[in-house]
Amino acid sequence: xxxxxxxxxxxxxxxxxxxxxxxxxxxxxxxxxxxxxxxxxxxxxxxxxxxxxxxxxxxxxxxxxxxxxxxxxxxxxxxxxxxxxxxxxxxxxxxxxxxxxxxxxxxxxxxxxxxxxxxxxxxxxxxxxxxxxxxxxxxxxxxxxxxxxxxxxxxxxxxxxxxxxxxxxxxxxxxxxxxxxxxxxxxxxxxxxxxxxxxxxxxxxxxxxxxxxxxxxxxxxxxxxxxxxxxxxxxxxxxxxxxxxxxxxxxxxxxxxxxxxxxxxxxxxxxxxxxxxxxxxxxxxxxxxxxxxxxxxxxxxxxxxxxxxxxxxxxxxxxxxxxxxxxxxxxxxxxxxxxxxxxxxxxxxxxxxxxxxxxxxxxxxxxxxxxxxxxxxxxxxxxxxxxxxxxxxxxxxxxxxxxxxxxxxxxxxxxxxxxxxxxxxxxxxxxxxxxxxxxxxxxxxxxxxxxxxxxxxxxxxxxxxxxxxxxxxxxxxxxxxxxxxxxxxxxxxxxxxxxx
Amino acid sequence: xxxxxxxxxxxxxxxxxxxxxxxxxxxxxxxxxxxxxxxxxxxxxxxxxxxxxxxxxxxxxxxxxxxxxxxxxxxxxxxxxxxxxxxxxxxxxxxxxxxxxxxxxxxxxxxxxxxxxxxxxxxxxxxxxxxxxxxxxxxxxxxxxxxxxxxxxxxxxxxxxxxxxxxxxxxxxxxxxxxxxxxxxxxxxxxxxxxxxxxxxxxxxxxxxxxxxxxxxxxxxxxxxxxxxxxxxxxxxxxxxxxxxxxxxxxxxxxxxxxxxxxxxxxxxxxxxxxxxxxxxxxxxxxxxxxxxxxxxxxxxxxxxxxxxxxxxxxxxxxxxxxxxxxxxxxxxxxxxxxx
Numbered sequence: 001x002x003x004x005x006x007x008x009x010x011x012x013x014x015x016x017x018x019x020x021x022x023x024x025x026x027x028x029x030x031x032x033x034x035x036x037x038x039x040x041x042x043x044x045x046x047x048x049x050x051x052x053x054x055x056x057x058x059x060x061x062x063x064x065x066x067x068x069x070x071x072x073x074x075x076x077x078x079x080x081x082x083x084x085x086x087x088x089x090x091x092x093x094x095x096x097x098x099x100x101x102x103x104x105x106x107x108x109x110x111x112x113x114x115x116x117x118x119x120x121x122x123x124x125x126x127x128x129x130x131x132x133x134x135x136x137x138x139x140x141x142x143x144x145x146x147x148x149x150x151x152x153x154x155x156x157x158x159x160x161x162x163x164x165x166x167x168x169x170x171x172x173x174x175x176x177x178x179x180x181x182x183x184x185x186x187x188x189x190x191x192x193x194x195x196x197x198x199x200x201x202x203x204x205x206x207x208x209x210x211x212x213x214x215x216x217x218x219x220x221x222x223x224x225x226x227x228x229x230x231x232x233x234x235x236x237x238x239x240x241x242x243x244x245x246x247x248x249x250x251x252x253x254x255x256x257x258x259x260x261x262x263x264x265x266x267x268x269x270x271x272x273x274x275x276x277x278x279x280x281x282x283x284x285x286x287x288x289x290x291x292x293x294x295x296x297x298x299x300x301x302x303x304x305x306x307x308x309x310x311x312x313x314x315x316x317x318x319x320x321x322x323x324x325x326x327x328x329x330x331x332x333x334x335x336x337x338x339x340x341x342x343x344x345x346x347x348x349x350x351x352x353x354x355x356x357x358x359x360x361x362x363x364x365x366x367x368x369x370x371x372x373x374x375x376x377x378x379x380x381x382x383x384x385x386x387x388x389x390x391x392x393x394x395x396x397x398x399x400x401x402x403x404x405x406x407x408x409x410x411x412x413x414x415x416x417x418x419x420x421x422x423x424x425x426x427x428x429x430x431x432x433x434x435x436x437x438x439x440x441x442x443x444x445x446x447x448x449x450x451x452x453x454x455x456x457x458x459x460x461x462x463x464x465x466x467x468x469x470x471x472x473x474x475x476x477x478x479x480x481x482x483x484x485x486x487x488x489x490x491x492x493x494x495x496x497x498x499x500x
Numbered sequence: 501x502x503x504x505x506x507x508x509x510x511x512x513x514x515x516x517x518x519x520x521x522x523x524x525x526x527x528x529x530x531x532x533x534x535x536x537x538x539x540x541x542x543x544x545x546x547x548x549x550x551x552x553x554x555x556x557x558x559x560x561x562x563x564x565x566x567x568x569x570x571x572x573x574x575x576x577x578x579x580x581x582x583x584x585x586x587x588x589x590x591x592x593x594x595x596x597x598x599x600x601x602x603x604x605x606x607x608x609x610x611x612x613x614x615x616x617x618x619x620x621x622x623x624x625x626x627x628x629x630x631x632x633x634x635x636x637x638x639x640x641x642x643x644x645x646x647x648x649x650x651x652x653x654x655x656x657x658x659x660x661x662x663x664x665x666x667x668x669x670x671x672x673x674x675x676x677x678x679x680x681x682x683x684x685x686x687x688x689x690x691x692x693x694x695x696x697x698x699x700x701x702x703x704x705x706x707x708x709x710x711x712x713x714x715x716x717x718x719x720x721x722x723x724x725x726x727x728x729x730x731x732x733x734x735x736x737x738x739x740x741x742x743x744x745x746x747x748x749x750x751x752x753x754x755x756x757x758x759x760x761x762x763x764x765x766x767x768x769x770x771x772x773x774x775x776x777x778x779x780x781x782x783x784x785x786x787x788x789x790x791x792x793x794x795x796x797x798x799x800x801x802x803x804x805x806x807x808x809x810x811x812x813x814x815x816x817x818x819x820x821x822x823x824x825x826x827x828x829x830x831x832x833x834x835x836x837x838x839x840x
Contacts, residue, residue, distance in 0.1 A: 057743045061715040114742040122623060122644040122659050124735050125763045125776075126572045 006183035010174050017170040025163040032155040040079075040105070040148050047077060048107050048141055055085055056113055059137040062087065067094045074141070082142035088135060103145035111137040185213040189220065201228035273331045277324040284324065288317035319448070326450035330435065333379065333457045343377045345370035345384075349404060352384040358392050362400035370406050371413055373482055379458045384417075386451040387478050391419035411484050412464070418477040424470040432468070455480075559590040560794065563615035565606060565629065566597045567622025567642075572779040576621055576641045579783025580790070587791065598624050607632040617790050620656070623649065630654060637793040641786040642779065644735055646804060655793060655803035657785040659777055660735075662806055663691070664698040666775045669810060670730070670760065671702060673773070673830045681728030681757065682708040683720055688736035695732065714739055721748065725755040732760045733771070745769070756822055764813035764836045772818045776835070778809040811835035 051074050058066035071083045071094040081104070082097035099106075112133040185207050192205035201224055207217035291313040295302075302310060346369060353364055384404075391402045403418045424432065424439065431437050433456045436449040459466045459480045470476035564580075566573050577593075584591040594613055596606040610618065610633065618633055620626040620640040626649050629638040633653075640646065640656030650656070670677055680699055684692040692708065699706040707727050709720045717739060725731075731752065733740065740748075740762075749770035752759045761771030789803055812830070817839025819826055831837055 057718075057747050060741070060743055061718050063715075063718060121735060121737050122642060124737055124740060125644065125659060126570055126642070127763070127765050 004183065005186060006178040009182060010171075010178045013174045013178075014167075014171055017174070018167055021163045021166050021170075025159050028159050029156055032159065033152055036148055036151055036155070040143070040145075044079075044105065044107050044141065044143050047074065047080065048109050048139065051083075051139055051141070052109050052111050055137065055139065056111055059085070059087060059093070059111055060113055062093070064093055070094075071096055079143045079145075079147050080141060081144045082140070084140040086138045086140075088137055090138070093137075097142065099142040101144050101146065103149060105143045105145055107141045107143065109139050110135045111139060181209075181211070182213070185209055185217065189213065189217055192217075192220065192224075196224055196227075201231060270331045273327055277327045277331070281321065281324050281328075284317055284320050288314055288321065291317060323448045323450070326448050326454065329382070330450055330454050330457065333454065334461055340374050340376060342372055343375050343380050344372045345380060345406075348377060348380045349384055352381055352388060356385060356389055356392065358388070358402075359400075361398055362392050362395055362402060364388065364402045364404065367403050367405035370404075370415070371484075373413065373484075375462055375482070379461070383455050383458050383480070386455045387417040390451055391417060391421060391476075394421050395419065396422045408484075409481070412481040413484060414479060414481050416477055416479050418475065420475040423472040423474045423476055424468065425472050426470075429468050429470075433466070559592050560584070560617065561592050561594065561613065561615045562617050562619055562790070563594045563596065563610045563613065564619045565610075565621065565625035566595065566599070567620075567624035568599050569597055573621040573642060575779035576783035576786070577619070579780035580619060580641070580787040581783075582780070583784045583787035583791075589791070598628065603628045603632070610636070617794055619786060619790065626654070626656070637790070639786045639790045639793065641782045650802045650804060652802060655789040657782045657789070657805050657807065659782070660691075660806060661775050661777060661810055662698075663695040664701065665810055666732075666760065667695075667698050667702045667704060669775055669812065670773070671704075673812075673826065674730075674824070677704070677729050679705045679707055679727060679729045681724045681731040682706060682734065683717060683724070683739060684708065684710055684734055685712065685736050685738040686710075687738045688734045691734050691736075695734075711739065714741070714744060717744055718747065721751055725751060725757055728757050730760060731757050733762050733766065735762055753818070753821055758818070758822055758824060761813075764811075764838075767813040767815045767818075767836070768838050770815065770818055772815055772822065772824065774813045776811045776813060777807040778811050781809040782807060813838070815839045 051070065054070050055067060057063070058070065067085050071085055074080055074083050075097055080097070081101060082099040083094065084092060084096075085094040086092050113136045114133055188207055189205055192203055195203040203224070204221050205217040207214050209217075291310055295307070295310050295314070299307070346366075349366060349370060358364055388402060388404075392400070397420055401420050403416070405416045405418070407414045407416075428439055432439065433452050434449075435453040437453075438449040456466050459482070463483050464481045466478065466480040468476055468478050562580075564577055577595075581591060581593065594610075594615065596609065598606065606628065615636065618629055618636050618638045620629040620638055621642050623643050623646075626638075626640045626643050626646065629636075629640070630649050630651050634651070636653065638651075638654045638656075640654065642659055643649070643656060644659045646656060646658050667680075680695075682692065682695060689710070692710075696706055696708070698704075707724050709724055711717060711720055731748070733745075733748075745766065746769075749759060749766075753770065758772035759766070759770070761767050761769075761774035763774050763776050767774045785805055785808065789805070792803075812834045813836040814826060814831060814834045815838045816826070816831070820839070
């Protein structure tokens, strides 16, 4: 730091001292000059007055000898270089000296004397209240200013030396003072700041003064203490967080491992389910075929009970086949990637209605036009087929009515399938979406409990949601949502994983 | 209200204005007491305030003309008035000051008031009286060398103390005094003659010198100062002026000769002794002359009188410096003593 605060303060004080000293110096010189001039003037006037008084009588009696003595006596006085005395007729009675000097001051005074009125002679005895004066002569005195100038010059020199001495002394004192009071404590403070900035939080600024800098240093030391404490706390926190991060990382690793394990298990399970179902399907079909053969080939040999038992085998085989198909489809969802395409749901719905051929007492009403979305047509057919089939299957009214509708809600299409069937109690709202869960015996409607779980899985595959609103006896409404925009499908990732 | 006027009032109204109110508003007993009181008051008043004798004489009207407003003139007037009072004469004084009023205005007023007598105090007043008031009796006082200003209708007292009186007094106090120094000019030549005569009569030796200009005074004084015991000042305005008096008094102390001053003012300034007039007595003298004038039916000749009383002033400090001893009885008798 080339020009620090102490130097600035010193400079400011020095400028002030210089200005003050210069002002005072000028003032003292002027004062000295005025004083000397006044003294000179007073002395000159005193001398002049003294001479006026002294020459009054010699002038009246025109005593030239006395005037000579008085005039020469005055010329002996310091600075008087010329004296001239004239009488009332302006005749010069005394004149001595020279007035040719460069710096001179001239003084003049008339000489008065008391006048006596000749006509009132008793005044000489009685006195008079009226005292008149008359001019009886004139005095000219010329004073040399050389002595005054010399004195003034001497005074100027003295004051100049004093001013310069004062400035130098003030400079030294101010320098010492600022160094002692300002510079040293600030340097100590700066040194401390530098050390602390370098990381040495144990350093304490060694300042013992009680002034503002002392308070600042104390505050600084206190701040450093707080900072150190904060850094320690922070270090502890960092260590703890590091430890937590390590733990979290480990947990993540474990979780990933678990997820991988689960995925693998899931894949294995799906593979197993698919393979098991696929493998079961062939012998089951063989059982069914054999049972049909038995009916065909031995229909005459079986009695009624035998026929019923063989029919039961055939129907059970068909149900198991149907169950296996459902499991296969369920396992397909998410396992095998389906190609996405623009699917007009209106055509999908028409096709589904056509396929399921609803009975005459059930009317399917499409309330409004359905949108076209990016999805797998196969899964959309499955969704509508399951919902409509369930509605028809459980319809208990002589005139059944199923309404299909769609509305927009934020970024989703909200579809609804509403029927006027028997309705479902609220306690079963969750249960119906779980696999192999049916609300009636399987013999009553041949349901396998896979329709709604499959529907749910498909909807969730497309980031949608499915739920039910129903009251017993009032019918049921199934709602499901599908995103309006195209979204990355979950099964893409899953499919990719499988592909790998 | 005088007793006579009260009697006249009661003769007309039966009671005084004050008692009238009291009387009318009181009961019979009270009224009787008041009547008694009124009679007692009338008679007692008549006894206490008898008619003064001067009321029987006509009041004199005097016009007093002051030359200036100095104290000695007032003292002289005081003596003038006192004398009239002592003579049981009623005097009414009209004062005029020539420092404040013009001579013409004063003259017109005096003419208008028809004064019985005019008192002129000082030369200036006397000149006015001589020039303007020729038909009126005039007395003067406090005038130095009045001889040239008098007239038939004018009488008065001079301010000049006769030299013989001064010298007699001097001799009585300082019997060792022999040589008297004197410097005079043509203006004071008559006085010089008187002094010279008095010195001869009283055994003094006069060392004198005549000068024609005040410029000669220092040298002449230097010449005579070593020959004299005393120096006598004269009322000569051609010689004496303040600065010269100062020089004279300084020279007297340096050359050890005492100065006889013209008045106590000079003694206070450094002269050893002075013989002053008694200004009140001058007024009395003037009053005496005025009484004479007023009592006469026809004009008389001019009467000029000189002061009859002399007051002595002494300066003890000057005496001490000069080494002169003054007898204590003279100090006690002196009217003014300076430098105690």
